[in-house]
Amino acid sequence: MDMLFDLPEPETPEQAVIAHYRLSDAQYGSRAERDAIFDAERAMSAAVERAGVGEVDGNEFGGGEAVLYAYGADAGALFKVMEPTLRGLPFRPAYVVLRRGNRGTESRVEL
Template identity: 85%
Template sequence: MDTLFALPEPETPEQAVIAHYRLSDDQYGSRAEREAIFDAERAMAAAVAEAGVGEVDGNEFGGGEAVLYAYGADAEALFKVMEPTLRSLPFRSAYAVLGQGSRETESRVEL
C-alpha cells in the first residue's frame, strides 16, 4: 500500500506536578523566601533526575506567589520523589496540582 507520509506513533501524554506557595508580600516575596525556593528547586531537580521520573522545569514568582513546575510520564511517581522537599518549605498556604493528562484527572494535594 502506498502512503503519502508516515504518521508518528502517539506519544505518552506528559504529566505535571505544579506546586504553589503563598509568599510574605503581594509581589515576589523576600530574598530569603526566593533563595529557599531556588534551593528546593535544585534539590528536587537532582532527586527527580536520579530517580529518572522526569524533570523539574523551573519556577515563577509574582502576585505574592511562587510556583514550581515539574513534568514526567507519571505525576504520582514524580510527586512521590518531590514530596519531602515540597513539604519542607515553610510557606503556607501551599498546594500541588498533579496533572495527569486532562482537567478531569487533575488532583490537588495540600502541602
C-alpha cells in the same frame, strides 16, 4: 488504502506537578523566601534526575506566590520523589496540582 507517509504514533501526554506557595508579601516574597525556593528547586531537580521520573522545569514568582513546575510521564511518581522537599518548605498556605494526561484530569494535594 495506500499510505503515503508513515506517521509516528502519538506520544503519551506529558504529566505535571505544579506546586504553589503563598509568600510573605503581595509581590515576590523576601530574598530569604526566594533563596529557599531556589534551593528546593535545585534539590528536587537532582532527585528527579536521579530517579529518572522527569524534570523540574523552573519557577515563577509574582502576586505574592511562588510556583514550581515539573513534568514527566507519571505525575504520581514525580510527586513521590519531590514530596519530601515540597513539604519541607515553610510557606503556607501551599498546595500541589497533579495533572495527569490532559488539562481535564487534575487532583490537588494540600501541603
